Amino acid sequence: MLATGGTVARRLIHSSYRLACEGKTKEVPTPEEAGYAYNHVDRKKGMYKPQHSIAEQISYMKSKSYADxxxxxxIYRWYKRNIKGQSKLQPPPRLFCIDKHGRFNLNHACPVCRDEYLxxxxxNPSLLEQFLADGTDQPIDILxxxxxxxQYTLLRAQLLKAKEHGTITFGVEFRNFDYRLYYKDWTAEPGKPVxxxxxxxxxIHPDPLVHFPTFKNDKNNDWDEWWIRHDKFARKAK
Incomplete structure (x- = not known):
């Protein structure tokens, strides 16, 4: 007896549900089973990224292997996305290269994820400064x-933390304040302007920088009464 359409659909749904349950209950392999993705390993998908201390990272960046x-x-200068077409047509950046278990979910990871020490x-401000725009303290574009x-989110977070801890230099805007506006008992004159x-x-930079004119309401006109001018413009179009 041939199976009806409803029976076939139920079988497909049951098979999909069973496969989904098997995928959820599948155990994550241990690092000893999957292996570690060292720098000499080309295909890193499914492998764990080794963990190194910050002292090892600094010594690695001063070593001959890093220089070679x-x-x-x-580190991003030699990196190229594994895509088809020009760089201006590249797809949006991927969300992550390493999953929550610490394993690579692809072989062609980003410049920081692919190196086991970085x-x-x-x-370590020397790594942060590589991703800053020339002469500024702002990170370059993610593409x-x-x-x-x-990693781009971690870059911005660690850059802010480096500024707070003083491990990276950046310019601070200078401004003279008139404390007589804030304290009634203050009598000293404000400092000389820079x-x-x-x-x-x-x-050079007046305050406020932008002058907004007074908003002008459209009153006593027929700018929105299009039906008054419709016949005139319709004749021109014909």
Whole structure:
């Protein structure tokens, strides 16, 4: 007897549910079973990333093997996404390269994830400075860096932490305050304005920077009464 459409559908649903349950109950292999993804390993998918201390990372970045691998350039300079087409047409960055268990979920990981010694930490500012725009304290674009979104978020977090701990230098905007506006008993005059070659900072960057004119309401006009002008413009179009 031939099976009806409903019977076939129920069998497919039951098989899909059984496979889904088997996937959920599947145990994660241990690092000894899956292995560690060292730098000499090409295919890292399913393997665990080794854990190293910050002292080992700093000594690794000063070693000859690091210099031979990156040739004195930022670590993202030699990285290229494994995609088809030009770099301007590349897809959005992946969410992460390493899952919650510490295993690689792909073979072609981002510049930081693929190296066993590298991870962002505020105690190693030399790695953070490689991802900063020239002459600024702001990170470069995520597509230019080649990082996954997880590592890019860690970069911004560790960069902020490095500024708070003083391990990285950055410029602070200078401003003179008139404390007489905040304290009634304050009588001292505010400091002299900052000048460079006779030009004051207030002249270059006035406060407020943008002047917003008074909003003008459209009243006593027919700008929204389109039916008054419809016949005139309709004749021109014909």
């Amino acid at each position: 691998a990156y040739k004195g350039l930022p 991870y962002f930490d505020y105690r 230019k860096s080649g990082l996954c979104r997880e 000048e460079r070659a006779g030009i004051r900072l207030q002249d």
